[in-house]
Amino acid sequence: MIIGCHVQMKAPRFLAGSVEEALSYGANAMMLYTGAPQNTRRRPVSEMKLEEAAALMKENGLPMDRMIIHAPYIINPANSVKPEVAELAVSFLQQEIERTHEIGAKYLVLHPGSYTTTDAETGISTAVKHLNMVNVAEDVTVCLETMAGKGSEIGRTFEQLAQILEGLKQPERYGVCFDTCHTNDAGYDINDFDSVLDEFDRVIGLDRMHVIHLNDSKNEKGAGKDRHANIGRGTIGFDILRGIAVNPRTAHIAKILETPYIGSKPPYGYEIEMIRSGVYDPAVLDAMEKSR
Numbered sequence: 001m002i003i004g005c006h007v008q009m010k011a012p013r014f015l016a017g018s019v020e021e022a023l024s025y026g027a028n029a030m031m032l033y034t035g036a037p038q039n040t041r042r043r044p045v046s047e048m049k050l051e052e053a054a055a056l057m058k059e060n061g062l063p064m065d066r067m068i069i070h071a072p073y074i075i076n077p078a079n080s081v082k083p084e085v086a087e088l089a090v091s092f093l094q095q096e097i098e099r100t101h102e103i104g105a106k107y108l109v110l111h112p113g114s115y116t117t118t119d120a121e122t123g124i125s126t127a128v129k130h131l132n133m134v135n136v137a138e139d140v141t142v143c144l145e146t147m148a149g150k151g152s153e154i155g156r157t158f159e160q161l162a163q164i165l166e167g168l169k170q171p172e173r174y175g176v177c178f179d180t181c182h183t184n185d186a187g188y189d190i191n192d193f194d195s196v197l198d199e200f201d202r203v204i205g206l207d208r209m210h211v212i213h214l215n216d217s218k219n220e221k222g223a224g225k226d227r228h229a230n231i232g233r234g235t236i237g238f239d240i241l242r243g244i245a246v247n248p249r250t251a252h253i254a255k256i257l258e259t260p261y262i263g264s265k266p267p268y269g270y271e272i273e274m275i276r277s278g279v280y281d282p283a284v285l286d287a288m289e290k291s292r
Helices: 014-024 049-060 083-103 120-131 158-167 180-187 192-201 239-245 267-275 283-292
Strands: 003-006 029-034 067-070 107-110 141-145 172-177 210-215 252-255
Touching: 003 180, 003 267, 014 067, 067 083, 083 107, 083 120, 107 172, 107 210, 120 158, 120 283, 141 158, 141 210, 158 172, 158 192, 172 180, 180 192, 180 210, 192 239, 239 267, 252 267, 267 283
Parallel strands: 003 029, 003 252, 029 067, 067 107, 107 141, 141 172, 172 210, 210 252
Antiparallel strands: none
16 A cells, blocks of 8 residues: 655755654555745755655665655746736646656646636636646656635536646646545535546546545535545545545555644554555544644
């Protein structure tokens, strides 16, 4: 099973520390930001202990495509209202693509954006326009994330993502990151995951799904709210999420946990072990809750 979680990337260990954190949870994949997601300040990759991180990955039998990069939320390619936001989306996304390439990672996860005060069709065409202004390195795949549809988000439906993908000048350099919480909140019934995969395959193509965010949800199906819950503590439930993790049709895809910290502590080691074993023990997370 290829399963990991979101990890930190901070001084003084930087990328090496990210790998060490993932390994401490028993993970064999990870996802990280290359800098703070809320601003554009970035340290050069040459200062981020990349060689040490790569050596740790190799030592533990992890190919570099198990280190997934998440683009910062401030990149909004769907915004047609503010020119300065569009300019930032293009320039900063190009920088993040180049940093992903320099790190040697393969997948860069990107939220397709929000149309703010226009409409979904305008947002989709605007996202296509701005994504076509960047050049994606041949060894990087930008993965558009399935979204919950909160506010004016685009990417709530597979059809919307397909529209974006079909309009790109480098379609081979783009794919999809499937988020279980977002997809549930968007209205898909992932209790029948194989049927959802069939629908995804019909509309987009299963070969374009490269990353799965494995999250429970605090909301009922179709709520459009995007609130992650810990594994087994939400409306999706442990059995369904575990079934997604072991589904043979997506066995080759890394599953990444983005579940909430409990207090100030990450629950990832416990959640990964429960998913691997197939045994849900709510007492473990309850104990973390009580020790806050």
